[in-house]
Amino acid sequence: MRWRKTHTGEPLTVSVSYLSKARMLDSGYHGSLSWSRRGVRIGSVGYSCSGDALQLTYTVTDTITRQQAKQCQSIQLSRSACHFGGSRSWFVCPRVGCGRRVASLYSVGGLFFCRHCHQLGYESQQVVQCDRHTLKADKIRDKLKWDAGILNGTGLKPKGMHWRTYWRLYAEHQRIVGGVFAAINKRFKLGLDDPLRFDP
DSSP: OOOOSEETTSSEEEEHHHHHHTTTTSTTOEEEEEEEETTEEEEEEEEEEETTEEEEEEEEEOTTTOOEEEEEEEEEEEEEEOTTSSEEEEEEOOSTTTOOEESEEEEETTEEEOTTTTTEEOHHHHHHHHHHHHHHHHHHHHHTTOOSSGGGOOOOOOTTOOHHHHHHHHHHHHHHHHHHHHHHHHHTTOOOSOGGGOOO
16 A cells, blocks of 8 residues: 555645635735644744735745745636635635646645645555555455454464465455554654554
8 A cells, every 4th residue: 555645634734615605815915824742833934915816925944955945926816706605715726837727725845736746645545555455454354254344453364264365365465554564654754663562
């Protein structure tokens, strides 16, 4: 199982819906946005809205040199008519060659682009993928006559099953379980060298 994409729950996110509801997209409006996790401030940007464009200003810190650099991004706004009157606002992804009309932009590496440009997957997609692999493991466990649930460990070879079949199913089960635990280890930043030896 390969999880190459970061999910959209991790990066700093700017939502056009939030800004619109708070009337922060009115021309001439300016202020700041900040993000916190577990009560700790992790980022902030200054912004100003002028006509159909949003200006973001913020400081980016290099993760290696710790040097800081000021960054300014101009994001175009687009509007579409609603079925029952009024209009809906959108961001136009500022990455050259993109220009998608999107509801949210995400900061990865100090630049706010759409999830497609940053190759981000939704968190729910990763959860669904993990569930699928857990179900695959349970199907193998059923053939091996083991209790359902990967946390129940492994069992013995069922009576009457050839050893070659048993080891093939065992290896496939361990491969799937290893992928699930590695993904959980990465997702929750547990820092385990060997997730399969995790002892709660």
